Amino acid sequence: MSKRVVGPEIERLIQLMAKLPGLGPRSARRAALHLIKRREQLFTPLTKAMGDVLESVVVCGTCSNVDTCDPCTICADATRDAAMICVVEEVGDLWALERAGAIKGRYHVLGGTLSALDGIGPDDLNIAGLIERSSASEVEEVVLAVNATVDGQTTAHYITDRLEGQDVKVSRLAHGVPVGGELDYLDEGTLAAAVKARRPF
Amino acid sequence: MSKRVVGPEIERLIQLMAKLPGLGPRSARRAALHLIKRREQLFTPLTKAMGDVLESVVVCGTCSNVDTCDPCTICADATRDAAMICVVEEVGDLWALERAGAIKGRYHVLGGTLSALDGIGPDDLNIAGLIERSSASEVEEVVLAVNATVDGQTTAHYITDRLEGQDVKVSRLAHGVPVGGELDYLDEGTLAAAVKARRPF
Numbered sequence: 046m047s048k049r050v051v052g053p054e055i056e057r058l059i060q061l062m063a064k065l066p067g068l069g070p071r072s073a074r075r076a077a078l079h080l081i082k083r084r085e086q087l088f089t090p091l092t093k094a095m096g097d098v099l100e101s102v103v104v105c106g107t108c109s110n111v112d113t114c115d116p117c118t119i120c121a122d123a124t125r126d127a128a129m130i131c132v133v134e135e136v137g138d139l140w141a142l143e144r145a146g147a148i149k150g151r152y153h154v155l156g157g158t159l160s161a162l163d164g165i166g167p168d169d170l171n172i173a174g175l176i177e178r179s180s181a182s183e184v185e186e187v188v189l190a191v192n193a194t195v196d197g198q199t200t201a202h203y204i205t206d207r208l209e210g211q212d213v214k215v216s217r218l219a220h221g222v223p224v225g226g227e228l229d230y231l232d233e234g235t236l237a238a239a240v241k242a243r244r245p246f
Numbered sequence: 247m248s249k250r251v252v253g254p255e256i257e258r259l260i261q262l263m264a265k266l267p268g269l270g271p272r273s274a275r276r277a278a279l280h281l282i283k284r285r286e287q288l289f290t291p292l293t294k295a296m297g298d299v300l301e302s303v304v305v306c307g308t309c310s311n312v313d314t315c316d317p318c319t320i321c322a323d324a325t326r327d328a329a330m331i332c333v334v335e336e337v338g339d340l341w342a343l344e345r346a347g348a349i350k351g352r353y354h355v356l357g358g359t360l361s362a363l364d365g366i367g368p369d370d371l372n373i374a375g376l377i378e379r380s381s382a383s384e385v386e387e388v389v390l391a392v393n394a395t396v397d398g399q400t401t402a403h404y405i406t407d408r409l410e411g412q413d414v415k416v417s418r419l420a421h422g423v424p425v426g427g428e429l430d431y432l433d434e435g436t437l438a439a440a441v442k443a444r445r446p447f
């Protein structure tokens with residue numbers, strides 16, 4: 046608001062909420078009002094939940110996942126397959142794969158991708174830790190679940206090179222038609238990849 | 247997530263954030279990760295800002311606006327025109343009018359609209375306070391800035407009836423073509439109202 050019509054505390058709350066992904070200045074105002082109107086049901090519990098997470102959140106010393114314990118819930122889970130390490134760029138990717146229930150092994154979060162443009166080199170990512178983990182005798186496969194972007198693929202190639210000589214299988218996610226997707230809406234690159242990797246019906 | 251892969255504190259944070267307007271389960275996860283990754287720049291200050299507002303927010307005893315002082319910043323502003331009271335449904339409407347800088351007077355927040363369907367009657371709204379305020383000798387005009395919905399208009403008519411006999415002018419917002427709007431995209435009701443209320447060029 047150009048002229049101040051609410052107290053500075055509320056203005057500051059709106060400003061900070063607008064920095065959340067998915068919220069802009071307008072929806073941040075709406076969200077702030079929503080909170081103020083639902084003091085007991087939402088505002089107080091959410092503030093407390095944020096304080097709890099702030100106090101307890103840690104980065105896993107093994108895989109760089111975020112959790113409230115170190116090692117994280119996944120690294121500490123003895124039922125997980127120790128033979129497989131799935132490499133992801135960000136924690137959000139790990140969560141997405143877990144929702145799919147697709148990975149029986151453990152993870153390794155790089156914290157980004159190599160990027161010449163942004164000046165991000167191997168030392169800026171959690172790659173050394175991955176090389177060390179994958180040298181353990183029980184590890185048999187490293188699955189590169191990085192994004193299908195140029196930077197993601199560059200990073201995948203770099204990691205593959207670094208793992209050469211180690212006794213591990215390196216794999217990557219399949220390219221193809223998304224399940225439920227319509228061919229007409231897919232880009233040519235994906236279609237070409239799907240045809241090339243066609244399988245017997 | 248079906249199976250628990252993060253600590254309960256983080257799960258609870260995501261659940262509560264998903265209740266904010268504009269965020270769903272997926273974007274709440276993204277927002278929570280965003281916070282966790284930006285601990286110093288955003289997570290800590292936002293948690294503190296929420297605590298500050300929780301502690302200081304009050305409802306204005308005069309107009310029902312929310313603010314951190316009572317009377318609110320607007321009611322306390324002596325430069326405001328005491329002759330005009332602008333009636334709105336919700337605090338968000340008040341903020342919208344303030345952003346437009348359109349109202350020189352003060353406000354009155356009803357807290358909703360009359361609604362037979364939802365069982366909301368005059369006593370559930372802040373109408374008695376409005377009748378009392380508008381009976382003060384300095385008040386000359388009551389602007390009904392309620393939404394152009396059926397319930398909004400019903401509420402406007404009810405208030406007009408209640409104000410009958412008081413020495414105040416009752417007005418409502420103009421209907422017409424939104425500034426910057428294209429005729430082709432407007433509904434017939436708005437177009438008809440705009441033609442009916444046409445003015446000399």
